[in-house]
Amino acid sequence: MMITRRDAVASLALFAEFISPGHLAAAQGQAAPASPTAAPRPPVFTHDLPNLTMEDWEVTVSYVDYAPGRVGAAHHHAGFVLAYVLEGAVIAKISGQGEEKTYTTGQMFYEQPGATHEVSKNASQTQPAKLLAMIFAKKGSVLTTPGFAGQGRSGFRARRRVQSREIGRSEIARSEIGNVRLENVRLQKVRRSRN
Numbered sequence: 001m002m003i004t005r006r007d008a009v010a011s012l013a014l015f016a017e018f019i020s021p022g023h024l025a026a027a028q029g030q031a032a033p034a035s036p037t038a039a040p041r042p043p044v045f046t047h048d049l050p051n052l053t054m055e056d057w058e059v060t061v062s063y064v065d066y067a068p069g070r071v072g073a074a075h076h077h078a079g080f081v082l083a084y085v086l087e088g089a090v091i092a093k094i095s096g097q098g099e100e101k102t103y104t105t106g107q108m109f110y111e112q113p114g115a116t117h118e119v120s121k122n123a124s125q126t127q128p129a130k131l132l133a134m135i136f137a138k139k140g141s142v143l144t145t146p147g148f149a150g151q152g153r154s155g156f157r158a159r160r161r162v163q164s165r166e167i168g169r170s171e172i173a174r175s176e177i178g179n180v181r182l183e184n185v186r187l188q189k190v191r192r193s194r195n
Contacts, residue, residue: 047109050080052113059136060143066090066129072120076149079137081111088129093119095149116148 057079066072066088083092092109093100095116098147103109111117122129135143145149 044084044106045082045110048112051114054136056139057136058139059134061132061134064131064133066122066131068122068127069125070122070129072117073120073146074116074148075120075144075146076114076116077111077135077137077144078141079135081117082108082134082135083111084108084132084134086130086132088127089123090131091119091121091123092117114149118148145194149186 064083064087083090083103085105085107087105089102089104090100091100094109094111094194095113095118097115100108100119
């Protein structure tokens, strides 16, 4: 089955409507907030998608929990990513997209193919944050890889040393890299067991 960019965008629009506050309230048995029907809501997010064929691709949607003060290690993904902030505030810096930006509940960001998620951290030291990450990639791909995109192991090690200095040689960076590796191993085992 081939998914076109149009199909992917239509799916995301449906998904955005599903997670809207009115829909969530109705699903929980509460009355949805009254809104005038004459004024349609603006889109949550608009961004051009890469020009590529999505044959043999799939989307994997995962929750990403940020404990208060959590700082994630630099990483990159196969394909491209759309992230929706469900709770709290997240600071992100994606290579090629300028400086760090803070995204709050209800906002989205995009990671283009070949980009590195250079900064990924909770904006609060006291409140948790949560993302919904939608990773679009070829079936069977390793979804998350520690380090910077387009660099071999030596580039990864050098950047990791720089990151460790930047965050005070915190154990957080090393544990995040280990968590990403463990998650990739688990995903690969699940995929093998399905085949």
